Amino acid sequence: MYRLIRLLTRVSLGGALVAGSLLTGSTAHADTAPRVRVVLESFTAWALEESGHDEIYVTAQRGSKAQKLFPQSDSYLSVARYDCVSINGAPCPVGSRLRSFSAVNTPSYPADGQLLSVVLWDDDLAGDDALVSVPLWPHPISENEYHRERAFINGYHYELNFRLEPAWA
Known part of the structure; x- marks a missing residue:
């Protein structure tokens, strides 16, 4: 038994x-999806590159092509120290000043392992400065992947938050 x-x-x-x-x-x-979609959630200016304000924009770059994620209609957004730019209600850190936006580009890219960079820029007359650059080698995913990157360089401090979503088109 x-x-x-x-x-x-x-x-x-x-x-x-x-x-x-x-x-x-x-x-x-x-x-798993054959593509990934880049979705900007927020960025925070803790310490500026310039005095008073920085002129910020965010791109996704693949090869020699860059697509602006934010802002959608203007060249840049002027931000002051402690500003947190929240896209579609994304949370902002304690101690930051909330600035809410809903319009943002969300491009998709092949999930083929080729370099894709999400970059937060400061628009300058002498040449734009990459304040935060996040290199990615996207692969097929079935769930969202969240990314938070902080930069502490030459006295400035920025935080960039975005996610990769599975995309079929």
């Missing part, structure tokens, strides 16, 4: 493991 119960337990567990791994494997594979 003991041997029969042990044998049935092994068969049941083995069958459950095989069925579980088959279901999990096929579901995860079927849900």
Whole structure:
């Protein structure tokens, strides 16, 4: 009797493991998207590159092509120290000054492992400065990937938050 119960337990567990791994494997594979969409959530100016204000814009760059994510209609947005630019209600850190926006470009790119950079820029007459640059090598995903990058360089301090979403078109 003991041997029969042990044998049935092994068969049941083995069958459950095989069925579980088959279901999990096929579901995860079927849900991965061939593209990723870049969605800007927020950025915060903790310490500025210039005195008084910085003129900020955000791009996604792949190869020699750059697409502006924000702002959509203007060349740049003027930000002061402690400004947090929140897109579509994204949270801002305690101690920051909330500035809410809803219009933002959300381009999609092939998830083929080629370099894609999300860059926060300061618009300058002498040449634009990349304040935060996040290199990515996108691969097929089935869930959102969240990215937070902080830059502390030459006295300025910025935080950039965005996500990659699975995209099918």
